[in-house]
Amino acid sequence: xxxxxxxxxxxxxxxxxxxxxxxxxxxxxxxxxxxxxxxxxxxxxxxxxxxxxxxxxxxxxxxxxxxxxxxxxxxxxxxxxxxxxxxxxxxxxxxxxxxxxxxxxxxxxxxxxxxxxxxxxxxxxxxxxxxxxxxxxxxxxxxxxxxxxxxxxxxxxxxxxxxxxxxxxxxxxxxxxxxxxxxxxxxxxxxxxxxxxxxxxxxxxxxxxxxxxxxxxxxxxxxxxxxxxxxxxxxxxxxxxxxxxxxxxxxxxxxxxxxxxxxxxxxxxxxxxxxxxxxxxxxxxxxxxxxxxxxxxxxxxxxxxxxxxxxxxxxxxxxxxxxxxxxxxxxxxxxxxxxxxxxxxxxxxxxxxxxxxxxxxxxxxxxxxxxxxxxxxxxxxxxxxxxxxxxxxxxxxxxxxxxxxxxxxxxxxxxxxxxxxxxxxxxxxxxxxxxxxxxxxxxxxxxxxxxxxxxxxxxxxxxxxxxxxxxxxxxxx
Amino acid sequence: xxxxxxxxxxxxxxxxxxxxxxxxxxxxxxxxxxxxxxxxxxxxxxxxxxxxxxxxxxxxxxxxxxxxxxxxxxxxxxxxxxxxxxxxxxxxxxxxxxxxxxxxxxxxxxxxxxxxxxxxxxxxxxxxxxxxxxxxxxxxxxxxxxxxxxxxxxxxxxxxxxxxxxxxxxxxxxxxxxxxxxxxxxxxxxxxxxxxxxxxxxxxxxxxxxxxxxxxxxxxxxxxxxxxxxxxxxxxxxxxxxxxxxxxxxxxxxxxxxxxxxxxxxxxxxxxxxxxxxxxxxxxxxxxxxxxxxxxxxxxxxxxxxxxxxxxxxxxxxxxxxxxxxxxxxxxxxxxxxxxxxxxxxxxxxxxxxxxxxxxxxxxxxxxxxxxxxxxxxxxxxxxxxxxxxxxxxxxxxxxxxxxxxxxxxxxxxxxxxxxxxxxxxxxxxxxxxxxxxxxxxxxxxxxxxxxxxxxxxxxxxxxxxxxxxxxxxxxx
Numbered sequence: 001x002x003x004x005x006x007x008x009x010x011x012x013x014x015x016x017x018x019x020x021x022x023x024x025x026x027x028x029x030x031x032x033x034x035x036x037x038x039x040x041x042x043x044x045x046x047x048x049x050x051x052x053x054x055x056x057x058x059x060x061x062x063x064x065x066x067x068x069x070x071x072x073x074x075x076x077x078x079x080x081x082x083x084x085x086x087x088x089x090x091x092x093x094x095x096x097x098x099x100x101x102x103x104x105x106x107x108x109x110x111x112x113x114x115x116x117x118x119x120x121x122x123x124x125x126x127x128x129x130x131x132x133x134x135x136x137x138x139x140x141x142x143x144x145x146x147x148x149x150x151x152x153x154x155x156x157x158x159x160x161x162x163x164x165x166x167x168x169x170x171x172x173x174x175x176x177x178x179x180x181x182x183x184x185x186x187x188x189x190x191x192x193x194x195x196x197x198x199x200x201x202x203x204x205x206x207x208x209x210x211x212x213x214x215x216x217x218x219x220x221x222x223x224x225x226x227x228x229x230x231x232x233x234x235x236x237x238x239x240x241x242x243x244x245x246x247x248x249x250x251x252x253x254x255x256x257x258x259x260x261x262x263x264x265x266x267x268x269x270x271x272x273x274x275x276x277x278x279x280x281x282x283x284x285x286x287x288x289x290x291x292x293x294x295x296x297x298x299x300x301x302x303x304x305x306x307x308x309x310x311x312x313x314x315x316x317x318x319x320x321x322x323x324x325x326x327x328x329x330x331x332x333x334x335x336x337x338x339x340x341x342x343x344x345x346x347x348x349x350x351x352x353x354x355x356x357x358x359x360x361x362x363x364x365x366x367x368x369x370x371x372x373x374x375x376x377x378x379x380x381x382x383x384x385x386x387x388x389x390x391x392x393x394x395x396x397x398x399x400x401x402x403x404x405x406x407x408x409x410x411x412x413x414x415x416x417x418x419x420x421x422x423x424x425x426x427x428x429x430x431x432x433x434x435x436x437x438x439x440x441x442x443x444x445x446x447x448x449x450x451x452x453x454x455x456x457x458x459x460x461x462x463x464x465x466x467x468x469x470x471x472x473x474x475x476x477x
Numbered sequence: 478x479x480x481x482x483x484x485x486x487x488x489x490x491x492x493x494x495x496x497x498x499x500x501x502x503x504x505x506x507x508x509x510x511x512x513x514x515x516x517x518x519x520x521x522x523x524x525x526x527x528x529x530x531x532x533x534x535x536x537x538x539x540x541x542x543x544x545x546x547x548x549x550x551x552x553x554x555x556x557x558x559x560x561x562x563x564x565x566x567x568x569x570x571x572x573x574x575x576x577x578x579x580x581x582x583x584x585x586x587x588x589x590x591x592x593x594x595x596x597x598x599x600x601x602x603x604x605x606x607x608x609x610x611x612x613x614x615x616x617x618x619x620x621x622x623x624x625x626x627x628x629x630x631x632x633x634x635x636x637x638x639x640x641x642x643x644x645x646x647x648x649x650x651x652x653x654x655x656x657x658x659x660x661x662x663x664x665x666x667x668x669x670x671x672x673x674x675x676x677x678x679x680x681x682x683x684x685x686x687x688x689x690x691x692x693x694x695x696x697x698x699x700x701x702x703x704x705x706x707x708x709x710x711x712x713x714x715x716x717x718x719x720x721x722x723x724x725x726x727x728x729x730x731x732x733x734x735x736x737x738x739x740x741x742x743x744x745x746x747x748x749x750x751x752x753x754x755x756x757x758x759x760x761x762x763x764x765x766x767x768x769x770x771x772x773x774x775x776x777x778x779x780x781x782x783x784x785x786x787x788x789x790x791x792x793x794x795x796x797x798x799x800x801x802x803x804x805x806x807x808x809x810x811x812x813x814x815x816x817x818x819x820x821x822x823x824x825x826x827x828x829x830x831x832x833x834x835x836x837x838x839x840x841x842x843x844x845x846x847x848x849x850x851x852x853x854x855x856x857x858x859x860x861x862x863x864x865x866x867x868x869x870x871x872x873x874x875x876x877x878x879x880x881x882x883x884x885x886x887x888x889x890x891x892x893x894x895x896x897x898x899x900x901x902x903x904x905x906x907x908x909x910x911x912x913x914x915x916x917x918x919x920x921x922x923x924x925x926x927x928x929x930x931x932x933x934x935x936x937x938x939x940x941x942x943x944x945x946x947x948x949x950x951x952x953x954x
Contacts, residue, residue, distance in 0.1 A: 126757075131580060319599070321633055330776025333776050351602040375633070378922035445859060469489075
């Protein structure tokens with residue numbers, strides 16, 4: 001394992017590269033440094049006061065020891081690990097798996113150091129039926145279900161859990177539930193913790209005070225990773241090493257501060273879309289993790305002073321080189337309303353050499369003998385060059401390699417960047433008040449008894465929702 | 478197979494639902510109808526004049542017969558079909574497969590009416606190595622490679638092809654190439670057609686005059702679908718039936734015209750982001766197909782009168798219910814700069830019933846006995862209700878079921894919508910001039926001999942690109 005640092009490269013957002021109209025002038029950069037530096041100090045004090053508990057996760061050896069112990073108990077006992085969760089209880093798990101295990105992991109047993117991994121973060125009947133149809137009794141016996149929910153009341157996860165629990169009871173009996181369901185939930189209270197106690201499941205803890213989107217380095221994300229053979233010690237070491245860098249109160253040495261300042265600058269100058277574009281298939285799902293982190297943390301209607309702001313950059317996922325043939329036409333010629341963040345990998349480990357061209361196609365000779373890793377990285381340079389030509393700002397995060405140490409750094413870098421952008425926006429990046437209305441509306445529509453508000457039963461609320469969303473055939477074409 | 482029509486529901490973009498500031502007033506709607514109607518007539522005349530050849534694809538029984546014949550030749554001869562292509566030569570293939578075949582298709586032989594399907598639309602060394610490592614000699618012998626490129630000179634596809642060709646030559650000999658490579662390319666000319674003739678591969682045709690993003694209903698998209706057991710006749714029948722609907726010169730009966738007018742309206746009123754959000758896992762990759770169609774067609778710097786416009790909505794992919802726990806916070810509270818298009822499925826076919834809640838968790842009783850398809854569709858209503866509450870415009874495309882007939886309709890609906898939005902924007906939706914610079918830059922960086930321009934060799938061009946993109950360590954943190 002290389003202990004090399006990931007780096008943020010930011011020259012290509014500057015006016016000296018993309019011009020005064022769209023780039024950051026030197027003086028603006030100085031102003032950003034002056035505005036951001038006190039916020040680094042403030043964030044460090046918040047951390048010391050215990051108000052950013054997500055920062056402590058990489059240092060919590062108690063968590064990683066619990067996770068490793070349970071992972072080693074189940075690892076050889078199962079052929080399949082199924083994660084049931086949604087949002088922050090799934091996106092980090094998926095991102096770690098795709099980043100750090102081979103593409104053919106679920107199909108090729110030789111490339112698989114642990115069980116197959118399936119993460120169900122939806123309630124799609126066709127998708128789940130297809131999976132359950134595959135799980136004959138033999139497969140089912142060798143399957144562990146990790147249900148992840150802080151409260152246990154999230155409708156999607158609860159629904160999945162009740163399907164799985166019934167299937168295990170019906171097909172294998174009550175002992176199977178105890179053996180094959182592992183819950184990751186609140187340490188002390190809530191629906192799922194109550195069930196754990198009553199039914200005797202093994203369990204792990206969702207930490208207190210950490211929003212779902214910041215939990216990937218807790219048992220939430222670490223357990224499936226550890227079971228699937230990912231080196232979680234290295235992941236946490238990477239996060240800790242980045243934690244030191246992003247604590248620096250010297251703006252120019254702090255990659256999170258520079259990243260935050262640049263993102264803040266462009267948002268306030270009308271570039272409200274933030275495209276993350278890994279040139280690496282393995283990092284594509286890390287972009288979905290980032291989408292949640294960014295959108296839920298920074299999309300807010302009200303600032304800390306109570307002003308209505310309706311702020312928040314829109315995170316957009318793209319994949320290089322694939323999306324050059326899909327999105328780059330728009331990225332170059334459409335509105336100049338996007339900041340691009342490329343993820344570049346210096347060393348892909350295994351690489352492939354392009355074979356010779358047939359004699360009849362000498363126009364392909366230039367590819368022969370070249371490595372496709374070089375082709376992919378040249379595609380990134382070519383796209384960046386083309387975007388710079390059209391005055392579009394570009395950041396690059398450089399990964400020496402895609403390994404657990406680098407991914408741990410990346411997670412910490414973007415989490416702390418998020419905190420700092422939140423501070424620059426003067427909003428609370430840790431809540432998600434707008435998710436509640438939809439959750440409550442779902443409860444109402446699913447026939448939950450009781451009251452949504454003191455003066456409104458769920459039944460009345462459901463009636464109101466239907467009256468507003470029922471199809472009016474006059475507008476159906 | 479149901480022959481039901483998909484429908485567009487558009488009431489929830491109107492001022493009567495989301496208010497005057499953000500919604501479309503009745504008078505605006507009348508104005509949109511008046512502006513769009515002549516463009517329907519014009520597009521119909523363009524079609525008759527042969528200037529929109531993509532419209533003819535669903536009627537080309539010569540193509541579908543060729544495809545079915547070749548598919549039936551190879552279907553039982555192979556365990557794996559590998560598509561090598563990028564952009565329009567991959568996104569449609571992926572979308573058809575995910576939409577119309579089971580989630581566990583590649584893993585569960587019982588759920589698979591054809592070979593496994595792998596689509597490589599990138600040049601990622603780690604991804605491709607993992608796949609090739611899995612392909613031992615036995616697997617390799619039973620693998621068909623479908624290389625798709627109009628010219629054969631696309632760097633990514635050519636690179637993949639030369640790797641596969643060498644592997645087949647080295648491991649199985651020249652006969653294997655002839656037997657196991659199928660090319661989909663220009664009928665008469667170009668690099669790949671020349672190779673086909675010289676090396677004796679079987680081949681299919683990329684139609685003339687149809688941009689890659691409009692080729693899914695040609696041999697490009699149909700071959701892998703047919704081999705994998707998808708009912709391509711039904712797919713084409715769906716497209717033909719929609720073709721009649723979107724040719725109607727009565728605005729109020731034409732779903733493409735209404736869809737186009739609404740998209741145009743919101744773009745011109747500052748809602749420049751277009752979120753497509755299927756409430757259906759199977760349709761998630763259809764959103765990537767749409768992203769290319771939308772971005773490459775509508776992202777243009779210059780209009781037909783030569784004015785610099787830098788126009789183009791940014792297509793954004795989201796997935797319900799998953800992204801409720803990731804993006805909806807932003808969608809509700811962030812800037813009101815998005816138009817939402819939900820895809821809703823009325824009948825999921827197989828559904829799953831949620832089991833009983835444990836006695837200790839009566840708060841979950843409300844879910845017991847409900848179907849998760851109902852839960853998913855209620856989540857859509859709940860999210861739509863919450864978005865409407867915050868005055869965000871919402872369209873819904875209603876799929877009676879996800880089958881080939883419905884997917885064919887959807888493809889035609891969005892292709893023709895694209896043509897009409899292009900006409901409303903007064904831009905050319907069929908070219909992609911901005912993709913060229915990056916392609917040429919890649920050629921230069923990969924050491925292609927010759928000249929990029931009369932006064933600039935590729936070597937000189939590469940030097941220029943590197944001088945502009947080389948890392949300056951002063952800006953690396």
